[in-house]
Amino acid sequence: MAKKLRILIAKPGLDGHDRGAKVIARALRDSGMEVIYTGLRQTPEMIAEAALQEDVDAIGLSILSGAHMALVPRVVDLLKAQGQAGLPILLGGIIPDEDIPVLQGHGVAAILGPGTTTDAVVAAFERAVAGAAPKS
Amino acid sequence: MSLLERILAGDRLSLARLLTQIENEDPEGFQTLSSLFPRTGRAHLVGITGAPGTGKSTLVNRVAQTLRARTGAAVAIVAVDPSSPFTGGALLGDRIRMRDLSGDPGVFIRSMASRGALGGLARTTAAVVDAFDAAGFGWVLIETVGAGQAEVEIARTAHTTLVVEAPSLGDDVQASKAGILEAADLLVVNKADLPGADNAVRALQSSLELAANLRPVWDHHGRLEITEVEPAGQPAWIPPVLKTVATLGEGIPEVVEAIRSHRIHLEGSGGLKRRDRERLSAEVHALLGERLLEQFLSSGRGPELGAALERVVAREASPREAIEALLGRT
Numbered sequence: 001m002a003k004k005l006r007i008l009i010a011k012p013g014l015d016g017h018d019r020g021a022k023v024i025a026r027a028l029r030d031s032g033m034e035v036i037y038t039g040l041r042q043t044p045e046m047i048a049e050a051a052l053q054e055d056v057d058a059i060g061l062s063i064l065s066g067a068h069m070a071l072v073p074r075v076v077d078l079l080k081a082q083g084q085a086g087l088p089i090l091l092g093g094i095i096p097d098e099d100i101p102v103l104q105g106h107g108v109a110a111i112l113g114p115g116t117t118t119d120a121v122v123a124a125f126e127r128a129v130a131g132a133a134p135k136s
Numbered sequence: 137m138s139l140l141e142r143i144l145a146g147d148r149l150s151l152a153r154l155l156t157q158i159e160n161e162d163p164e165g166f167q168t169l170s171s172l173f174p175r176t177g178r179a180h181l182v183g184i185t186g187a188p189g190t191g192k193s194t195l196v197n198r199v200a201q202t203l204r205a206r207t208g209a210a211v212a213i214v215a216v217d218p219s220s221p222f223t224g225g226a227l228l229g230d231r232i233r234m235r236d237l238s239g240d241p242g243v244f245i246r247s248m249a250s251r252g253a254l255g256g257l258a259r260t261t262a263a264v265v266d267a268f269d270a271a272g273f274g275w276v277l278i279e280t281v282g283a284g285q286a287e288v289e290i291a292r293t294a295h296t297t298l299v300v301e302a303p304s305l306g307d308d309v310q311a312s313k314a315g316i317l318e319a320a321d322l323l324v325v326n327k328a329d330l331p332g333a334d335n336a337v338r339a340l341q342s343s344l345e346l347a348a349n350l351r352p353v354w355d356h357h358g359r360l361e362i363t364e365v366e367p368a369g370q371p372a373w374i375p376p377v378l379k380t381v382a383t384l385g386e387g388i389p390e391v392v393e394a395i396r397s398h399r400i401h402l403e404g405s406g407g408l409k410r411r412d413r414e415r416l417s418a419e420v421h422a423l424l425g426e427r428l429l430e431q432f433l434s435s436g437r438g439p440e441l442g443a444a445l446e447r448v449v450a451r452e453a454s455p456r457e458a459i460e461a462l463l464g465r466t
Contacts, residue, residue, distance in 0.1 A: 003160050004224070004249070029225035034249045039232035046238040050231060053245055055152035082149055135153065 015065035027118035048078035088128035172270035183294030188282025193233035209274025255289030256280035291319035303332035328379035
């Protein structure tokens with residue numbers, strides 16, 4: 001059995017707009033990936049825990065609440081503490097331009113804003129996983 | 137430290153990595169699992185099956201919480217969802233209903249895609265369950281793909297099989313059909329706050345009274361009594377029919393108590409050993425079939441098999457005749 005990419009799609013924070021996350025989950029599924037969708041209002045702790053238990057190859061976070069500067073670094077830190085520092089994180093939602101370099105500095109692999117096609121999202125996940133350090 | 141040692145030391149990431157190796161049928165993963173195998177056979181395996189949308193995940197969430205609170209033992213959940221037969225992709229959404237379990241280090245949830253298997257589980261689900269068992273989880277809850285009528289593979293994998301129904305899914309004839317209901321050790325009518333719940337309970341109960349492993353006899357007061365026909369004169373287990381509203385947690389303590397009673401029944405009646413043997417026997421036979429086929433194909437007789445297939449396609453031989461001819465000439 002060929003290795004399947006396993007992707008966690010999560011919505012941290014308090015906004016209830018999950019249409020985007022569901023569209024992304026569906027697009028990744030249709031490209032042949034196994035997508036674990038965890039639903040709304042996840043804490044960074046819940047996301048890191050799910051990423052560990054499911055041993056995913058990448059995490060997609062969807063944030064429209066404006067809380068990305070608080071939530072994303074917290075997820076990054078928790079993954080580091082687990083020994084999963086190299087796990088790619090991709091971010092979607094409403095992210096102001098000036099925050100992008102800061103988030104990239106935290107190690108976010110790609111930031112995909114409004115207007116990104118689903119094909120581009122699939123390609124971004126494939127690229128991020130291919131470019132990640134092998135799991136120990 | 138090796139992966140094996142780290143798992144035995146309780147490292148959760150290492151366990152997660154092993155589960156991935158097993159799922160990918162990686163020889164290294166199977167080797168680790170073989171080293172762990174002597175430690176298996178201690179966990180109680182509970183299968184949860186039923187039609188899509190009956191509330192299996194929500195029920196698993198509640199049952200796991202109650203098991204944690206009452207027994208203190210660690211709980212593993214293996215949740216299987218279907219893979220697309222067209223793209224091979226899967227959307228695994230069972231965790232959505234299990235958020236209450238987050239933050240408890242004594243709970244480990246693993247989602248699995250069915251990857252083409254049709255029995256309601258993935259090919260490697262039993263091996264993943266073995267890994268949890270060996271890693272010291274006292275309870276393993278296995279949630280199947282939303283299953284219809286004949287996906288009874290779970291009954292071979294689990295010690296206690298829980299079949300979840302919801303009101304208004306069918307009449308009493310549906311309840312009498314062969315298949316999944318016969319595999320049930322416990323029947324749960326979930327969403328019992330919806331109309332039709334009592335009818336569903338009645339239909340299931342009357343179906344159980346007609347079940348083949350029970351022998352109804354009229355006692356001299358004209359009462360119907362059900363007596364057992366289990367081997368060795370042990371009392372039979374009569375599957376209870378329980379009502380739950382899993383979203384509200386109603387009826388969950390009764391489900392957990394029924395699971396524990398069933399475990400005690402299995403221990404007392406010798407059923408535990410019998411089920412364990414049946415499960416391992418099915419696994420050994422399936423593996424033997426696979427390996428014999430591999431051996432055949434790698435013995436240079438692949439072309440013969442190809443020629444036999446051509447004869448079948450041309451309707452010159454039936455599949456049965458072609459295989460007989462192939463094996464007769466060994």
